[in-house]
Amino acid sequence: KAGVTQTPRYLIKTRGQQVTLSCSPISGHRSVSWYQQTPGQGLQFLFEYFSETQRNKGNFPGRFSGRQFSNSRSEMNVSTLELGDSALYLCASSWVGQLNTEAFFGQGTRLTVV
Amino acid sequence: GENVEQHPSTLSVQEGDSAVIKCTYSDSASNYFPWYKQELGKGPQLIIDIRSNVGEKKDQRIAVTLNKTAKHFSLHITETQPEDSAVYFCATQFSGGYNKLIFGAGTRLAVHP
Numbered sequence: 001k002a003g004v005t006q007t008p009r010y011l012i013k014t015r016g017q018q019v020t021l022s023c024s025p026i027s028g029h030r031s032v033s034w035y036q037q038t039p040g041q042g043l044q045f046l047f048e049y050f051s052e053t054q055r056n057k058g059n060f061p062g063r064f065s066g067r068q069f070s071n072s073r074s075e076m077n078v079s080t081l082e083l084g085d086s087a088l089y090l091c092a093s094s095w096v097g098q099l100n101t102e103a104f105f106g107q108g109t110r111l112t113v114v
Numbered sequence: 115g116e117n118v119e120q121h122p123s124t125l126s127v128q129e130g131d132s133a134v135i136k137c138t139y140s141d142s143a144s145n146y147f148p149w150y151k152q153e154l155g156k157g158p159q160l161i162i163d164i165r166s167n168v169g170e171k172k173d174q175r176i177a178v179t180l181n182k183t184a185k186h187f188s189l190h191i192t193e194t195q196p197e198d199s200a201v202y203f204c205a206t207q208f209s210g211g212y213n214k215l216i217f218g219a220g221t222r223l224a225v226h227p
Contacts, residue, residue, distance in 0.1 A: 004157075006157075031212070031213050033213050033214065033215070035215075042217055042218075042219050042220060043158075043203065043205075043215075043217040043220075044217075045214050045215065045216070048212055048213050048214055050212070050213075055212045056212050056213075056214050058214075090157050090158070092213075092215075094213050101213060102148065102160055102163060103148070103160070103213060103215060104160060105150075105157035105158045105159070105160075106157050107155075107156055107157045108156075108157050
């Protein structure tokens with residue numbers, strides 16, 4: 001069974017640009033969550049989608065947005081990139097959108113803003 | 115608010131020794147406590163988890179204990195091996211948070227041959 005797939009693996013963008021990251025969850029998983037990982041702030045929750053609906057959102061500015069498609073694939077977008085957005089962006093998928101469900105992570109997308 | 119404290123931040127042991135990592139959480143409504151291992155260049159890998167109705171869970175050399183009264187849980191690795199070297203994260207899921215996980219800051223474990 002294929003794991004969580006994130007594309008691209010690496011990305012370099014210029015300050016002010018926007019970027020879109022993609023996540024394909026494990027087959028059958030309908031919940032997708034996104035996290036930002038930085039050395040200073042650790043792993044921080046961005047948002048979670050289930051059945052194409054955002055159910056929860058972390059404390060990030062409105063420049064960070066996401067969506068989920070009918071096949072459960074998800075994308076996240078960051079507009080007007082800032083240097084501080086440089087991070088590893090991780091996607092996690094879960095079987096059903098319930099509490100206490102195991103979350104499986106992808107390899108992440110390493111975003112560098114210059 | 116939602117908070118998970120993890121200690122120690124770094125841990126160095128000799129191969130064959132045991133390693134213990136401890137986490138404390140703030141929300142008494144938390145009911146799911148996973149542990150993740152992250153190797154360099156990879157995403158976090160779920161290694162073991164425990165739910166609030168269980169006090170201890172074991173999987174070969176790995177065990178997790180939960181004390182809901184004191185609001186802390188711990189990861190125990192016995193007979194450590196060099197391949198156990200990685201960063202370990204504890205996490206908790208709060209009520210009403212759906213699949214939102216709150217992570218500890220991580221523990222860098224080094225196992226020396």
